[in-house]
Amino acid sequence: MSDDEKTGQNHIQGLERGLAVLTAFDAERPKPTVAELAAATGLSRPVVRRVLLTLQRLGYVSNLGPRWTLTPRVLSIGQHYTATHALPDLAQPHLMRLADQTDESATLATLDGTEVVYIARVPVRRVLSVTVAPGTRAAAHATSLGRVLLAWESPERIESVLSEAGMPRFTPYTVTDPAEFREILAVVREQGWSMVMNEREEGLLSLSAPVRDHHGTVVAAVASSTSTGRTTPERLREEVLPLLLETAKRISAELGSE
Numbered sequence: 001m002s003d004d005e006k007t008g009q010n011h012i013q014g015l016e017r018g019l020a021v022l023t024a025f026d027a028e029r030p031k032p033t034v035a036e037l038a039a040a041t042g043l044s045r046p047v048v049r050r051v052l053l054t055l056q057r058l059g060y061v062s063n064l065g066p067r068w069t070l071t072p073r074v075l076s077i078g079q080h081y082t083a084t085h086a087l088p089d090l091a092q093p094h095l096m097r098l099a100d101q102t103d104e105s106a107t108l109a110t111l112d113g114t115e116v117v118y119i120a121r122v123p124v125r126r127v128l129s130v131t132v133a134p135g136t137r138a139a140a141h142a143t144s145l146g147r148v149l150l151a152w153e154s155p156e157r158i159e160s161v162l163s164e165a166g167m168p169r170f171t172p173y174t175v176t177d178p179a180e181f182r183e184i185l186a187v188v189r190e191q192g193w194s195m196v197m198n199e200r201e202e203g204l205l206s207l208s209a210p211v212r213d214h215h216g217t218v219v220a221a222v223a224s225s226t227s228t229g230r231t232t233p234e235r236l237r238e239e240v241l242p243l244l245l246e247t248a249k250r251i252s253a254e255l256g257s258e
Contacts, residue, residue, distance in 0.1 A: 060074050108120040143208075206226075209248035211255070222251060
């Protein structure tokens with residue numbers, strides 16, 4: 001039997017469609033209509049409606065007239081991830097220590113597909129306009145976390161992410177040229193950390209370093225984030241970078257990295 005045949009036999013189309021509809025709920029579509037979900041997923045309206053009715057019966061969505069919304073039950077999916085993956089729990093005290101040392105937000109993220117997904121975070125009271133919580137996703141090319149997570153990937157993996165996700169421009173400063181981005185990743189690999197300023201949002205300044213497992217593989221990235229109104233890249237590099245690198249080292253040691 002061919003690999004394609006095996007893949008077809010093991011493929012559950014209904015599950016794929018259900019997940020597509022669930023993940024179509026986002027900041028741009030917090031309470032979408034059936035038509036909006038159909039446009040976002042590429043599924044027909046009758047299919048989307050059947051999926052929604054199934055999810056409603058299971059308790060994951062609720063109906064608000066012509067619009068639909070997620071219920072708190074979807075949070076249980078993320079709780080199952082946390083319960084079965086030690087990394088967020090292992091990292092949390094180290095993130096808290098980093099946030100206390102810097103008085104800035106500390107974040108842990110991994111690469112999921114073509115995007116960065118935040119899996120742990122210790123915020124500070126100051127709130128930037130970018131809302132970040134565990135489960136939040138961001139474009140990899142415009143974040144220091146994403147650049148760290150991609151820097152140690154294979155060239156084929158990097159090309160796959162760039163071709164699939166593209167490099168959309170979020171601000172006038174966002175790097176959108178693939179050749180320039182590859183050069184940036186080479187610098188990140190060489191120096192062992194990444195700094196990004198004004199690329200995801202003007203005024204946002206972040207610094208990231210890699211977290212490695214017992215094989216030495218980069219499995220996550222830790223970041224300290226602030227605003228350009230509070231500090232400068234030079235001060236961040238001088239004052240926060242040593243603390244960030246030590247935090248990444250401590251989390252890596254928890255995972256068995258030497």
